Amino acid sequence: MTPLCIKWTDKFNIGVTMLDEQHRGLVSIINSFYYHKSDAVVERFLAPTADTLFAFCRIHFMTEEAMMEEAEYPELEDHRKVHRDTFSTLEKLRYECSRDKDPDRFMQFLKDYWNQHVNDYDRRYVKTLHEYFDL
Ligand SMILES: [Fe+2]
Numbered sequence: 001m002t003p004l005c006i007k008w009t010d011k012f013n014i015g016v017t018m019l020d021e022q023h024r025g026l027v028s029i030i031n032s033f034y035y036h037k038s039d040a041v042v043e044r045f046l047a048p049t050a051d052t053l054f055a056f057c058r059i060h061f062m063t064e065e066a067m068m069e070e071a072e073y074p075e076l077e078d079h080r081k082v083h084r085d086t087f088s089t090l091e092k093l094r095y096e097c098s099r100d101k102d103p104d105r106f107m108q109f110l111k112d113y114w115n116q117h118v119n120d121y122d123r124r125y126v127k128t129l130h131e132y133f134d135l
């Protein structure tokens with residue numbers, strides 16, 4: 001059986017239960033696409049994965065932004081912009097990678113999003129949220 005692309009471990013937790021649950025959901029979407037990556041028809045999974053990610057990220061970004069707003073996180077507007085840019089990139093890649101039958105480029109986007117956004121950029125708001133919500 002294909003191994004998981006990302007195996008969830010406690011080090012991924014940021015200590016905000018709702019957001020940790022949603023981040024787990026993202027891992028599930030990424031792993032599902034990775035599972036089919038060696039299939040001959042992997043490109044068929046690209047559009048549904050992008051659609052699912054788009055819908056799920058809409059919910060996740062709204063949750064994250066609502067919490068940051070409530071906690072008066074000073075970098076909220078920058079974070080909002082990064083979320084908007086992620087949507088734009090996803091739209092573009094959905095089209096281009098489907099057209100070019102290029103699942104590798106799409107997979108790279110998923111990995112970069114996980115590493116650079118969830119496991120790096122998202123970490124910036126953790127201190128503010130912990131202090132505000134007394135976690
Ligand atoms: Fe996030």
Ligand SMILES: [Fe+2]
Nearest residue numbers: 064079117122
């Ligand atoms: Fe975020």
